[in-house]
Amino acid sequence: MSDTIVTHPLVDGAVGPGCKKVDPIVVADGVTRTFGGLTAVDVAHVEIPRHAITALIGPNGAGKTTFFNLLTGFDKPNTGEWSFEGHSLARVPAFRVSRKGMVRTFQLTKSLGRLSVLQNMLLGATKQPGENLFTALIKPLWSKREQAITAKAEELLARFKLLEKSEDYAASLSGGQRKLLEMARALMSDPVLIMLDEPMAGVNPALTQSLLGHIKQLKSEGMSVLFVEHDMHMVRHISDWVIVMAEGKVVAEGPPDQVMNDPAVIDAYLGAHHDTDLGDMTGANPVIEAKEVAAQHAAKKEGAI
Amino acid sequence: MDWGQILDTAAGELLSPVTAAYALAAIGIGVHFGYAGLLNFGQAGFMAIGAYGFVVPTLLFDFPVWAAFLTSIAASVLFAFLLGIPTLRLRADYLAIVTIASAEIVRYVVSTTGLTDVTGGAAGLSGFNGSFTALNPFADGIYGFGPWTFTANQLWIRVVGWSLVAIASVLVYLLMRSPWGRVVKGIREDEDAVRSLGKNVYAYKMQALVLGGVFGSLAGVIYVLPRAVQPANYGTTLTFFIWTMLLLGGAATIWGPIVGAMIFATLLTLSDGILRGLISADIITFISGTQAGQIRFMIIGAVLMLLVIFRPQGIFGNKKELSFNV
Ligand SMILES: Nc1ncnc2c1ncn2[C@@H]1O[C@H](COP(=O)(O)OP(=O)(O)OP(=O)(O)O)[C@@H](O)[C@H]1O
Numbered sequence: 001m002s003d004t005i006v007t008h009p010l011v012d013g014a015v016g017p018g019c020k021k022v023d024p025i026v027v028a029d030g031v032t033r034t035f036g037g038l039t040a041v042d043v044a045h046v047e048i049p050r051h052a053i054t055a056l057i058g059p060n061g062a063g064k065t066t067f068f069n070l071l072t073g074f075d076k077p078n079t080g081e082w083s084f085e086g087h088s089l090a091r092v093p094a095f096r097v098s099r100k101g102m103v104r105t106f107q108l109t110k111s112l113g114r115l116s117v118l119q120n121m122l123l124g125a126t127k128q129p130g131e132n133l134f135t136a137l138i139k140p141l142w143s144k145r146e147q148a149i150t151a152k153a154e155e156l157l158a159r160f161k162l163l164e165k166s167e168d169y170a171a172s173l174s175g176g177q178r179k180l181l182e183m184a185r186a187l188m189s190d191p192v193l194i195m196l197d198e199p200m201a202g203v204n205p206a207l208t209q210s211l212l213g214h215i216k217q218l219k220s221e222g223m224s225v226l227f228v229e230h231d232m233h234m235v236r237h238i239s240d241w242v243i244v245m246a247e248g249k250v251v252a253e254g255p256p257d258q259v260m261n262d263p264a265v266i267d268a269y270l271g272a273h274h275d276t277d278l279g280d281m282t283g284a285n286p287v288i289e290a291k292e293v294a295a296q297h298a299a300k301k302e303g304a305i
Numbered sequence: 306m307d308w309g310q311i312l313d314t315a316a317g318e319l320l321s322p323v324t325a326a327y328a329l330a331a332i333g334i335g336v337h338f339g340y341a342g343l344l345n346f347g348q349a350g351f352m353a354i355g356a357y358g359f360v361v362p363t364l365l366f367d368f369p370v371w372a373a374f375l376t377s378i379a380a381s382v383l384f385a386f387l388l389g390i391p392t393l394r395l396r397a398d399y400l401a402i403v404t405i406a407s408a409e410i411v412r413y414v415v416s417t418t419g420l421t422d423v424t425g426g427a428a429g430l431s432g433f434n435g436s437f438t439a440l441n442p443f444a445d446g447i448y449g450f451g452p453w454t455f456t457a458n459q460l461w462i463r464v465v466g467w468s469l470v471a472i473a474s475v476l477v478y479l480l481m482r483s484p485w486g487r488v489v490k491g492i493r494e495d496e497d498a499v500r501s502l503g504k505n506v507y508a509y510k511m512q513a514l515v516l517g518g519v520f521g522s523l524a525g526v527i528y529v530l531p532r533a534v535q536p537a538n539y540g541t542t543l544t545f546f547i548w549t550m551l552l553l554g555g556a557a558t559i560w561g562p563i564v565g566a567m568i569f570a571t572l573l574t575l576s577d578g579i580l581r582g583l584i585s586a587d588i589i590t591f592i593s594g595t596q597a598g599q600i601r602f603m604i605i606g607a608v609l610m611l612l613v614i615f616r617p618q619g620i621f622g623n624k625k626e627l628s629f630n631v
């Protein structure tokens with residue numbers, strides 16, 4: 001463990017996995033989720049800081065998406081409690097979580113294909129009285145709000161470079177454009193905490209740059225951001241805080257520069273190569289190694305029979 | 306064979322109360338499937354509930370027509386809740402299985418001998434139309450022209466039936482251009498996405514199920530008003546007829562269910578007339594009249610297969626919507 005940094009302005013006390021924050025927006029305790037014999041999430045304690053951009057990183061299968069699903073009510077934990085702005089949110093249905101201001105996007109995009117891009121956006125808005133079955137029948141009751149949210153949607157679409165597409169079916173968008181649409185749609189409700197699952201996967205570098213600026217802007221407007229990302233440049237560039245998950249657990253957290261040099265993090269990412277120097281990685285022979293792993297797996301299977 | 310007569314009967318079918326009932330029921334599953342993405346394969350069940358909900362109180366308790374309409378609607382709302390509460394949280398296919406089974410249960414229940422005093426058993430019920438005809442505002446006489454020549458009573462049921470179709474269509478039009486319709490269509494595309502945006506997906510699905518079910522029950526009432534209730538009519542065949550009409554016209558469209566029902570009903574009568582005409586004129590000798598009744602379904606089936614292959618979006622549907630693999 002690097003002992004150089006022990007305190008941080010966001011942290012109340014010493015920095016370390018599960019450390020207390022000065023002003024946490026989400027506090028989770030003892031959250032576990034198993035799939036059969038596999039423990040996908042096993043988070044003892046974690047706090048997400050308010051008014052900050054927090055990155056959640058970790059290798060494939062670390063449990064990041066599952067943890068997102070649990071926090072937002074899309075999956076049910078085996079055990080655990082968590083609160084958002086001081087209110088317990090455990091076992092609250094997903095739509096209520098969203099109404100409380102904790103809005104998420106999905107790693108595998110969920111654009112509503114046979115609705116136009118603009119309709120997708122409008123669906124993200126809140127307080128539209130026309131969404132009630134009875135008021136829906138009388139247009140004057142909801143057309144004012146519709147105008148207001150349409151203006152807002154168009155402004156967001158312009159920012160995300162999707163305005164020319166607003167009348168097209170969302171199904172006609174490219175993969176990257178769908179990511180952008182989903183992020184823009186989530187912003188329609190002015191969330192308190194926005195949770196982005198790999199927002200930049202498949203988005204071209206130039207646009208990524210401008211979106212990073214946009215995310216920083218969200219923070220300055222008072223929003224808190226939690227995002228999952230594999231691109232370490234992006235993590236380093238915009239996050240104030242980084243939480244590292246591996247095999248379901250929070251194994252490290254801290255400011256980006258410190259975390260990326262943390263042996264526990266390197267260990268989590270590189271697994272078997274933890275003895276190897278990062279510069280030495282080319283020396284390992286992945287083919288031979290894969291064969292060894294496959295042989296072990298076969299032996300295990302035989303033993304099981 | 307008398308071509309004039311055959312065409313006359315087929316054209317008359319365009320405006321018949323049965324066609325109006327088909328159209329209403331198709332509008333109902335249009336709301337379910339076309340807009341909300343709910344697979345209701347039990348629309349015949351909703352129609353049966355509607356028919357018995359109207360007829361039983363009329364016969365047993367002398368309910369006036371308006372009250373019988375209300376019990377019919379209330380019964381279908383109840384039925385929709387019964388189906389929806391356990392299944393709407395599950396994946397779409399489960400609703401399909403539950404609705405198809407429930408519709409059969411309804412049919413078996415109303416035809417059981419134990420309930421003969423209430424439902425008339427397998428023979429069904431008749432003689433309930435008096436209070437409805439008593440309300441007829443049209444004076445005795447002959448109305449209309451050509452194939453659309455009606456007696457006062459025939460005109461009355463057609464006016465009521467097609468007015469209900471018009472009201473249902475306007476209602477669906479108003480709802481589907483509203484933000485409510487947007488949420489419902491969003492649920493059809495991906496309910497988790499809609500949930501993540503703070504909408505109570507379960508409540509919207511329930512509302513859509515109830516709405517389409519109520520249209521189904523009204524269809525059931527219009528279906529039986531000019532005749533008697535017979536449980537045998539409410540089999541799965543009826544449900545699939547209605548699905549055919551909906552897909553023929555276009556599922557998520559306003560005119561689709563109406564025109565689909567008209568075409569279907571007319572084709573059914575026309576093919577029947579032609580086949581029977583050919584048999585009685587000894588042009589076709591290898592099939593009997595009863596067989597002809599079944600053969601026309603085969604012909605219609607083939608026509609529909611061609612339609613689905615070459616125009617899968619239906620007559621009014623938007624081809625562009627289908628070009629995406631969503
Ligand atoms: N529905 C499920 N059924 C069974 N196992 C699951 C399910 N969802 C996730 N898992 C398992 O849980 C573990 C964590 O998955 P998760 O999707 O949370 O990983 P992740 O950290 O988001 O990975 P990635 O970076 O690849 O997106 C994986 O081993 C995965 O196989």
Ligand SMILES: [Mg+2]
Nearest residue numbers: 064065066107
């Ligand atoms: Mg993931």
